[in-house]
Amino acid sequence: MNWLSKLDTIDPRWVYIIMAVSLVFPVLKPLGLAITIDETTTVPVYNWVESLQPGDIVVGDIAFSGGSEGELGPQLQAWFRHCMTKGVKVIMVAQWNTGERLGYTLLEQTAKQLEGEGISAEYGVDWVYAGYKPGGTTLWRQMQIDFWEACAETDMLGNSFQDLPLMHRFRKWDKESSKGIMAFVAGSPGLPTYTTYFPDYEIYVGNVAVQVPGAMNTLRAGQIKGLLAGLPGGAQYEILLDTPGRAVKLMDAQSMGHLWIMALVILGNIGYYMKAKSRDQ
Amino acid sequence: MLNLLVLAAEAPEVKWGIFVPDDSTIAGLFLALTMGILVYVMIQRARAGLPIPEIRRIAGLEAFEEAVGRATEMGRPVHITTYYQDVGDYDTWAFWAYLAHVAKLCASYDTRIINTNSEWLTMTVNEEIIRQAYLEAGRPDAFIPDDVRFMSDWQFGYTMGVAGMIAREKPAANFLVGYFYAESLILAEAGALVGAIQVAATSSTAQIPFFVASCDYTMIGEEFYAGAAALSKEPVIYGSVVAQDITRVALVALIIIGTLLNTAGSSFVIDLIKF
Amino acid sequence: MKREVPLVLTFVMTLLRFGFEMLNPMLTYEISEGVRLFSRISFSVTFMYCMGLFMGLINLTRVHGNTIRRRREHWIYSVWLLIVMYGYAILGLFFGGMESKPFTWIYDAVIVPLDSTMFSLLAFFIASAAYRAFRIRNVESVIMMVVAFIVMLGNVSLGEVLWSSEAFLGGFKGLKDWFLATPNAASQRAIGIGVFLGSYAAILRVALGLEKRYLGGID
Numbered sequence: 001m002n003w004l005s006k007l008d009t010i011d012p013r014w015v016y017i018i019m020a021v022s023l024v025f026p027v028l029k030p031l032g033l034a035i036t037i038d039e040t041t042t043v044p045v046y047n048w049v050e051s052l053q054p055g056d057i058v059v060g061d062i063a064f065s066g067g068s069e070g071e072l073g074p075q076l077q078a079w080f081r082h083c084m085t086k087g088v089k090v091i092m093v094a095q096w097n098t099g100e101r102l103g104y105t106l107l108e109q110t111a112k113q114l115e116g117e118g119i120s121a122e123y124g125v126d127w128v129y130a131g132y133k134p135g136g137t138t139l140w141r142q143m144q145i146d147f148w149e150a151c152a153e154t155d156m157l158g159n160s161f162q163d164l165p166l167m168h169r170f171r172k173w174d175k176e177s178s179k180g181i182m183a184f185v186a187g188s189p190g191l192p193t194y195t196t197y198f199p200d201y202e203i204y205v206g207n208v209a210v211q212v213p214g215a216m217n218t219l220r221a222g223q224i225k226g227l228l229a230g231l232p233g234g235a236q237y238e239i240l241l242d243t244p245g246r247a248v249k250l251m252d253a254q255s256m257g258h259l260w261i262m263a264l265v266i267l268g269n270i271g272y273y274m275k276a277k278s279r280d281q
Numbered sequence: 282m283l284n285l286l287v288l289a290a291e292a293p294e295v296k297w298g299i300f301v302p303d304d305s306t307i308a309g310l311f312l313a314l315t316m317g318i319l320v321y322v323m324i325q326r327a328r329a330g331l332p333i334p335e336i337r338r339i340a341g342l343e344a345f346e347e348a349v350g351r352a353t354e355m356g357r358p359v360h361i362t363t364y365y366q367d368v369g370d371y372d373t374w375a376f377w378a379y380l381a382h383v384a385k386l387c388a389s390y391d392t393r394i395i396n397t398n399s400e401w402l403t404m405t406v407n408e409e410i411i412r413q414a415y416l417e418a419g420r421p422d423a424f425i426p427d428d429v430r431f432m433s434d435w436q437f438g439y440t441m442g443v444a445g446m447i448a449r450e451k452p453a454a455n456f457l458v459g460y461f462y463a464e465s466l467i468l469a470e471a472g473a474l475v476g477a478i479q480v481a482a483t484s485s486t487a488q489i490p491f492f493v494a495s496c497d498y499t500m501i502g503e504e505f506y507a508g509a510a511a512l513s514k515e516p517v518i519y520g521s522v523v524a525q526d527i528t529r530v531a532l533v534a535l536i537i538i539g540t541l542l543n544t545a546g547s548s549f550v551i552d553l554i555k556f
Numbered sequence: 557m558k559r560e561v562p563l564v565l566t567f568v569m570t571l572l573r574f575g576f577e578m579l580n581p582m583l584t585y586e587i588s589e590g591v592r593l594f595s596r597i598s599f600s601v602t603f604m605y606c607m608g609l610f611m612g613l614i615n616l617t618r619v620h621g622n623t624i625r626r627r628r629e630h631w632i633y634s635v636w637l638l639i640v641m642y643g644y645a646i647l648g649l650f651f652g653g654m655e656s657k658p659f660t661w662i663y664d665a666v667i668v669p670l671d672s673t674m675f676s677l678l679a680f681f682i683a684s685a686a687y688r689a690f691r692i693r694n695v696e697s698v699i700m701m702v703v704a705f706i707v708m709l710g711n712v713s714l715g716e717v718l719w720s721s722e723a724f725l726g727g728f729k730g731l732k733d734w735f736l737a738t739p740n741a742a743s744q745r746a747i748g749i750g751v752f753l754g755s756y757a758a759i760l761r762v763a764l765g766l767e768k769r770y771l772g773g774i775d
Contacts, residue, residue: 286749298580299579299580299581300578300579300580301577301578301579301580301583302580306577306578309578310578313574313756316753316756316757316760317760320757320760320761320764321764324766367605368770371755371758371759371762372755373770374758374761374762374767374769374770375754375758377769377770378767378769381769398612401608401609401610401611401612401615402605402608402611404611404612404615405611406769406770406771409771410769426618427618427619427622427623429615430615430619431611431612431615431616431619434609434612435667435671436671437670437671437674437675440674441674449629449630463675463678466678466681466682466685467674467677467678467681469685470681470684470685473684473685473688484751484754484755486744486747486748486751489747491682491685493689494685494686494688494689494690495685495688495689501747502747502750502751502754503747503750503751503753503754505754506751506754506755506757506758507754509758510757510761513767515766518761518766518767521757521758521760521761521766522757524757525753525754525756525757526753528753529749529750529753532749532753
């Protein structure tokens with residue numbers, strides 16, 4: 001039984017190697033495990049976009065950077081695809097300067113795909129990327145009063161708002177001009193900007209998995225209406241849109257990673273028990 | 282904060298003209314003023330030597346001295362960081378109480394203290410605090426300015442820098458104090474791998490599980506702020522903690538009354554909070 | 557004087573900020589046509605932060621310059637750090653700006669993958685941390701482990717295979733949803749209220765000049 005007690009102190013390098021294999025293997029050879037749609041978190045986001053009329057404006061926020069792109073990128077792309085398909089206009093802002101360029105790249109990629117499929121996703125007409133504007137949360141307050149002034153009347157690419165037809169319908173960020181907010185958040189600044197400054201708006205959130213427990217109370221209280229939770233949230237949205245993509249593909253890897261963690265916990269406890277037993281003897 | 286007390290509900294239509302027409306503006310003003318008065322009263326009581334309740338012992342606080350002591354015995358440095366909180370952030374103000382405490386301990390034990398930063402303005406204040414601690418300990422020459430380091434304002438640039446520093450310098454004590462995000466576990470595991478005693482104090486609820494799993498001591502939620510006040514050991518600072526606890530009791534009462542009234546069909550308390 | 561001026565400034569700025577948050581006439585006050593006081597102040601804060609960046613730059617140059625000069629261990633990495641830092645800044649400032657091809661290429665092809673790589677380390681560290689932490693030492697740790705297993709299985713497809721959401725109690729997913737939406741949400745909110753009260757007391761201490769460590773002192 002001596003070898004069993006060694007399970008109490010497995011070398012971290014083995015832990016890391018097996019974790020790497022558990023994550024990489026299902027990406028190369030998908031297992032095709034079923035994905036269940038979450039009625040309380042994902043479906044409200046989908047239904048909200050479905051309920052919007054063509055021409056309605058919604059505001060999206062990029063509050064993440066490369067680190068959380070794996071989880072939030074697929075969510076953003078699926079949601080943006082849904083809006084464009086429905087003819088809903090999207091104005092994007094970015095609370096994180098480090099994710100500004102990344103957000104644009106992801107949206108541009110999806111817009112090109114949509115154009116290829118014959119769905120209109122023209123920049124300036126169907127969507128605008130105002131980008132990151134320094135000034136923190138006080139600037140978000142200013143955007144409510146005068147969006148154009150707060151953004152210095154330019155988008156991320158340096159285009160004047162005057163030259164972007166969509167922006168002429170959005171001088172002020174209020175409940176009349178926008179039909180809701182979709183914030184993709186990975187930390188701070190993030191969701192509290194909206195629950196504090198936009199408490200009576202329709203707020204929806206795309207969140208990294210680690211933040212989901214922290215956001216659940218806002219969902220329960222009705223302060224946010226829907227929540228895309230990490231990679232499963234993105235995968236479920238892709239399935240709802242009937243366009244399975246990157247998130248669906250990565251879900252198997254997540255399952256296997258979880259399985260290894262559970263195995264480790266069990267092995268660690270066997271080792272702990274055996275060690276304690278041999279010590280008692 | 283008042284939006285933490287109620288479910289999303291229709292706010293009363295009527296607002297006082299001069300106030301910003303957002304939910305809870307006036308209720309928020311009332312709460313702010315009430316708490317301001319309470320803090321003032323408690324501080325006056327403390328100054329006059331009248332009895333005010335003691336702050337309970339917080340287990341993690343003693344760990345700071347224990348960890349610095351161990352680092353001294355091992356001849357290894359101490360590391361303390363708050364990640365990315367700017368000078369205007371209340372988490373930074375609380376962090377400075379811990380930094381001052383650790384810096385004073387390090388200066389008096391003649392132990393090297395390394396402080397890593399992701400925010401440049403906070404870093405300059407940190408440097409001043411540590412310099413002052415060494416000055417007061419009578420060892421101004423022992424202060425090493427290069428040990429107060431700016432890593433990167435990029436989350437994972439900073440994380441990489443700190444994890445690398447921990448692996449190279451092998452601090453015997455690792456203090457993670459402030460509001461953390463995804464870097465929390467990486468920093469704590471880097472510390473665990475070099476065998477450092479780790480103390481975390483955070484108000485970030487999302488990171489509490491990671492710190493609990495990786496650190497020897499974790500101070501959660503407002504223990505972090507109360508601990509900062511306790512470190513000051515000034516009655517005036519104690520006064521503010523007592524005031525916040527009285528407000529907490531009042532808020533709990535408000536929640537219970539609101540729940541009962543709402544169950545009975547009255548939205549009086551909700552309207553009050555939303556006003 | 558050196559200490560009094562910042563204390564007075566802090567108090568005045570706190571009042572000003574308070575006013576902007578609460579009072580509509582202050583929030584919309586225009587110093588000249590179309591120019592709001594609030595927007596000017598928020599721009600000045602932005603400007604101050606941008607200037608603060610230079611302090612970070614100076615510190616990094618000083619720390620790593622000293623490492624190179626004294627040939628400390630791993631000094632070659634300090635050389636690389638300074639080349640990358642100044643090189644990327646010069647590229648953005650003088651060669652086509654932030655929208656230029658080389659600048660955006662470095663962002664897309666180097667910074668984003670590096671960022672993702674660091675974030676993905678969490679997957680490995682969570683495994684080693686869970687392995688160390690989840691030991692059955694007492695009743696509480698058993699409860700913690702059982703709940704962790706349910707939430708993990710409820711989050712992934714594997715849980716659906718093992719115990720379907722169509723089955724009794726909604727399977728792992730149903731239990732996970734309950735844990736997240738009820739005990740978790742309640743405790744998160746309770747901690748949130750406590751954090752707010754603690755932070756508000758901290759704000760009052762600084763605004764009233766009771767806590768002065770931001771001036772660099774230790775008391």
